[in-house]
Every structure is written in structure tokens, then in C-alpha cells.
Amino acid sequence: MKAPATPAAARPDAASGPGSGSGRLWVGLLPWLWMLSFFVLPFALIVNVSLSTPELAVPPYVSPFAGESGAPAFHPDPSAYRRLGDELLARGAAGAERQYLAAFANSLLLASLATLCCLLIGYPFAYHIARARASARNTLLMLVMLPFWTSFLLRVYAWMGLLDSSEVGLINQLLLALGVVAEPLPLLYNGGAVLVGMVYSYLPFMVLPLYANLVKLDLRLLEAARDLGARPSIAFLRVTLPLSRRGIVAGSMLVFIPAVGEFVIPDLLGGGGVLTIGRRIWDDFGPNQDWPMAAAVAVLMVLMLIAPIMLLHRHGRAREDGP
């Protein structure tokens, strides 16, 4: 049976192989150490903060581990989660000014739309690069990644310059000059501007995994589909698309996940008008000095992202094992 080469399956031979020295052990350990230091521990700290009690102090919370007399104790305070739950379920009208529900909805909606747009724009990119002459492919890939050569912040500011409705806004000036519009359009400081910025910034993350997938596609399968009576469009839908599923999933995750937590783009291109999770966390850690709440929002976001990833992963594995 063709069992997928999972790390779990690969590790035993790596460890028991004749040449397995301490070097191999370290190489095998490094990713785990990395994940422990830079994901598990920080996340544990955030969970800890989320279970603390807010307090006017530095830092502005009381850790659940803070015992009276140094004796080990653990007194988690779930109040932050309770408040967050109330907000999200729109109970307690008094707290509605923080608009957590809107933040979550906006972030998820923007991230979904950005992922969809990146997929729709990125697929033809990746497809054409994968079908280009082998000698041209690297150049084309380089062009896709070219924007990365300048600072991310600079590129977002450049979009502000393009979308602005004052006399510095290039697009509005062009439309005015052409007589298409009489008044400058409100292009900046709204959800549309944030979406444009996200799609622009994250497109390469969609193109690269899709390209890596599509370039491996066996073109004889497409010929077989055509020979069996499939028009080019049907051959695409029935063969190319299903076979590029893994690339689509990988690219979508690479766009969706950072887009949900994105802070800079909504802040700069959305102004105050577009409330996002990133904005909420920023406000609660910063001006509101409500660290437990900010941490609870961060924890909820991570859980929200992990669940669909696990599902996709399991789905992918099932498809690979079964028929």
C-alpha cells in the first residue's frame, strides 16, 4: 500500500539508521525546538494572560499563578472570555461600543474575499507560468515576487497614494481628468481599499504553491480528457482543477491565515472605519489597557483558524489514502 510519507513514518528509520549520530538527532529536533520556543511557549503566555484579572498596574493584569504567599496555586479568571462571549453574542448592550462581533465578522469576511480574489487572480498567473517555456518560468516567477524587493509598508503607502480622494490620489485625478467622474470617488478608508491592499500584498503567496502544483501536472492527462470528448473548459474543470486541489488549499491557507490577523493594511487603508480583529487586539493591549481581553481575542482567533486547518488536513489525508 502506498502509505503517505508522514514524518511519523519517516522518523523510525531516520533514528535507527546506521549513520544516525547526534547530528541527525539535532536536525530532527530543531523544528520541534523552534516550534516550542516560538509558538507553544508564547501561546501559553498569551493563554495565561487571557485567564488573568485586569488590574491598574504594570503589567496591567494579575497572573492566575500569583499566589498569596508564594505557594504554588492556580486561580484562572475566565472573566475575559465571559465578556468576549457576551460581546460576540451581542448581550450586554453597554459593551457594544467595542464592536467585537463586527471585528470578527469584518476580519473573516475580508480574509475570505481576499483569499477568493487571490485565487481567481492567482490561478491564471500560476497556470500561465506553469505552461510557459521552461526557460521563461524562473523569470516569470521572479516577476511575481518582485514586489517583495521593496518594503511592505512602502507598498501599502503607495496604495494610499493611488486611492486617495485628494489631489494626490492618482486614480481619482485620472478619472477626473478623463471626465469619467465629476467628484473624486471615496476610494480610500473603506473595506474595498483594505481588500485591494490585501489581495495585492498576498497574491504571491497564492501564486507560488499553485505554480508548484500546476507545473507538475501531467499534460497527457489533459490530452486524454480531450480525446475522451472533453472541451478545453471541461478538461480544465474535470482534470486540471481537481488535480490542483492541494495547491489551491495550500495557497488559500497561506493567504487566509495572515489575512485574518492582518493589522497594518486595515489600519492604513481602512482608516478607523474598518474594524478588524487585529485592530481590536491593538486597542485592547494599547489604549484600553485590557490585556486579558486582548489575549482572549487572540486565543479565540487562533482556535478559529486551527479548526478548519485540521479539517482540511484530515480531508486531504482521507482522499490520499482512500480511492
Added chain:
Amino acid sequence: MGAGAQAGAEVLGPAGEAAYLRIEHVGKRFGDVWAVRDVSLTIAEREIFALLGSSGCGKSTLLRMIAGLETPSTGRIVLDGEDLARVPAHRRPTNMMFQSYALFPHLTVAGNVAFGLHQLRPRLARAEIDARVDAMLDLVQMKAYAGRAPQELSGGQQQRVALARSLAREPKLLLLDEPLAALDKKIRRQTQFELVGLIRRVGVTCILVTHDQEEAMTMASRIGIMSEGALVQVGTPDDIYAHPNCCFSAGFIGETNLFEGRIRDGRLVGADFPQPIVLALACGDLPAEGSAAWLSLRPECVRVHPLAAADEAAAASGCENRAPAEVAEIAYLGGHSIYHLRLPGGRSMIASVPSAHWGDAPPPARGARVQVCWAAPDGVLLSR
């Protein structure tokens, strides 16, 4: 019209049968290389035709032009009265079985077979598709594997699924590109007969591409031999064997002894044979005096006699061409033996001698001096 009929009459085809597929002066150029040059051919309905040639001679390209996967640079292809030039691949009544099978890895065996049925217009009902998939898998004895993924099958099973998939749409013309090349030799033999039996049973017209002469001779009723993009000879296997029209087909179908020389006084001189080779007048038009020519002599036409009895035996069998030779190698194959013989000039010849030929006398051993001879009409004179 008259000119067209003339051209049609020139096209090689089975005598007396209406042409079902007509390939007229088809050529294909890739850059400045002609992969297929001026191929003309007709094939009758229900015929199994083999395109035989060494790797890279353009067989697949010709097949792909028939399927519509390549556009011919010259010529036209007419199937059942319809010029295929303007018919795109997906609307051609042909189906191809690819050399690598090209089964869809994301579909089950049944899904692969159903793929082409889903594209049929007017649409087939679901039940109808299921029934036809079932029948097809039954035909190739793969019903038990309907739910499997193609990657889980052996090479032979994949080949049968690919065949079922290409037969499911009931094509007017079935195209098989090296159908058995991916199988190992043992199953290949058996599969050749199975495949032919199945194609006959279905009654589909079939073009089969192969580089294996045995496969072509076993499976096809007629063979077209291709060399460097050109179709050099078309005929039944025995016809090509007995009457090759050029050195290439003489060497490609079966084994042969080739003597190269020039025509002088109705004989072949300058060949590395001890004396001018006597040619039979019956073997077609003699090339012009002094022109280059080749004589092809099948191993079973060469007789071998012990030196002692040589002259009487040669006279009795009417062999005009004789030479002394030394036995270099003997391969005993049961009913007959292959003798590798060395002529005085150093060139070697092969002879296939029936074991009964020696009667009660002991057959010559390795190193023995013998006489080789053959009757002039057994040699085939070739001008290219």
C-alpha cells in the same frame, strides 16, 4: 476530381475493400524537422493495422494527428467520409489508448471509464452510463476493481482499464500507442492475443503503433513500416516478409542476409560474395546496368551442405549461387538450427536449417567446412 481519384488509386490499400480511413499525403513538421513525411494510407473498416518502426520514426505523431492532438502540416485525413481537418480532438469519433495509459489519478477505475461517457451529447442517463461502465469493465475483466484508484493497479490492470476507457465511447477508430510496451515480456505475449481477441469481438477499426515486429505480426492483419517519418511499405506480414520493397523493411520484418553490390550483365557484382550473384529474372524489373542494388536472402532460403556431397546436392536442388563457408556458430532451436557461416571474404551469413535436413548423417559441427547455396529466385532484389 479525376486527379483526386488518381491520387486515391495510388494510395496503398487492401484490394477490393472500401477505404474507411484515408490518410492523404500527411506530413508534420516540428521546427525544421519533418517528424512525418508525406504518408498516404487507407484502412478498411474493422481492420487491425499496425504502424511499425523504430523509436522516434514518427509513429506516435501520425497517431496523434489522427486523434486531433497534433495538426498536420500537410495533407488530410478522412474518416468514414468525413474530413477531420476542421474537427477538434474532442469531437472526433476516435479514441486513443496512450502509451503511458494516462489514467486520471483522481478518479476511480469506474470514474475513468465513465469520463468519456459523461461527455457524450445528447447526454446519457446516469443509469445508462453506469450500465455501460459495467459492461466495459466486464469486457476487460476489471469489474472487481471498479472502486479502486488507478495507482493501486498493476501495469496489466491499468492497461485494461485504459482499453476499457478508450472503448467505452464506441469510437469509429481505436488508436493504440504502444499498448503493451509498459508490460514485462511474459504478460506481453499473453496480452497480445487477449487484446486482439477483444478488439475483434468489439469489431472496432484499430490502428496500433509498435516498435516490436513480433507484436505487429501477431496482432495486425496489415503492417505499415515507417522509417524516418515516411511509410516505406504496407502489406500483410507474410507479404512484407516474402517481398520486402527496400532494405529497411527486409531487415525490420524478420532476419535477412543483405548483399550490396552493382548490377552488371544481369548479375550482382561487388557484393562480398566470392562470385557474381545470379539473379532470377522473375524478381521484378532489373535496375539499370551499373546501378547500386541489394539482395535480400532470408535465412531459410540458404541451404547448407557438407563439402563432400556439395556439388551433387547443389545441382539436385538447382542452386545457382554457391560458396564454401565455415560454420562459426550454431544455435540449436529444436525443429531447426540457426547457422552462422563465414564466407571466404570474411563476411558472415545466417542460415536456418530444419533439423530433418541432415537425415541420418551427423550435422556439421562448429568449425566444419560446408557449402552454402541458394536458388536465384529465393533472393529478393532491392533498389534502395
